[in-house]
Amino acid sequence: MGSKDRILRLKEDTRANILDAALKIAKQEGWQSLSMRKIADAIEYTAPIIYEYFANKEAILLELTKKGFSILTCQIQNARDQHLLPARQLEAMWFAYWDFAFAEKELYQVMFGIEVNCCELARILPESEGPADLICDVIVALMAPTVPTEEDLCTKYYTFWSVIHGLISINIVRRGRSDEVNQEVLKIAIGGIIRSIAA
Amino acid sequence: MGSKDRILRLKEDTRANILDAALKIAKQEGWQSLSMRKIADAIEYTAPIIYEYFANKEAILLELTKKGFSILTCQIQNARDQHLLPARQLEAMWFAYWDFAFAEKELYQVMFGIEVNCCELARILPESEGPADLICDVIVALMAPTVPTEEDLCTKYYTFWSVIHGLISINIVRRGRSDEVNQEVLKIAIGGIIRSIAA
DNA sequence: TAAATAATTTAACAGCGTTAAGCAAAAGTA
């Protein structure tokens, strides 16, 4: 009876191997050249086997997206927990976001890229709301005792995200400027928004 | 001898037809489903013919990118010429940028998407510097009589671009919030940067 | 009219995602 468990565990392993292989290939050759056959090669099976673990290629990308949001959420949480003042927390959280985007460039790309998985991500993947929820909490704290409307909170988060995501996008598609320039732009932008929120 | 000209003109026509067809297909079905055979169908030829006008599919995208930058540059110029004060000009220019991104969504995507044409765009396509040059000029005017260093100017342009590009990206990949929210975020962001520059 | 050149198409290659059929080994049953 224990053999069932062992087999189940092996299956879980192959599933993880598929995801690992996909990400590894993306890191080495880019998402564009990721193919089911390459994944199969990497895990030493033939391509059809993958379809016993994932419905299709998109499902693999979605799972990696999920993984990405899980890691990002975790790191934003950690950043927050290392500060007490909301303003400091917010700054640290966005810097964590920034760091994640480059430390896990491929994950970030599959999370926010022009890929298939765009449209209704929050609907099919509730985890994708994690970072937003965390940051909105701190924005509320920063504004206390004023309580923002849902609309207002959304706009503020949105402004933050646009700035940081814009900077990241530009840095990923182009070869970014020097790190110093980036850090400065980031600090100016974040500081400006924080001040405009706190005011 | 005039027949040579006529043939050349016809050839120029088919070239334009290829570009038009490619953009039309992208508008109707998205870049992802654009194929050489579909283009060929649209211009009522077979696929290999396209290769007498363009080296490959990427060359077609590059040509459309070029076209996009040409239009964008033109519209930014127009926006500038309708105002006198640098601050007003700058605002109008970024709003023109914004409008272009949505009026010509597909062109904007191929210009700044995660596509192949990313890395050294300015090197292979000098036109892509047009908008930046125009806007930098106005930034300099805004700062007068202070003369910014190249680095400083670059950082300021870069900050602008990040904010606007971020907002646009988010609006294109996700279904954007209401127009009012967007306009407000945009106005706040642009206004904030302009003030921080002018100060 | 015959030869040369140009324009266009058909056929093919290698690769893609995906599915169906086939096979071989293991497990269950008598």
Next chain:
DNA sequence: TACTTTTGCTTAACGCTGTTAAATTATTTA
């Protein structure tokens, strides 16, 4: 032990992709 069923996996195939070479048709030149 012998037979059947199930499982795991592969091979083969379909229709699609970008791209190239060969074959074919049409046009121009001699």
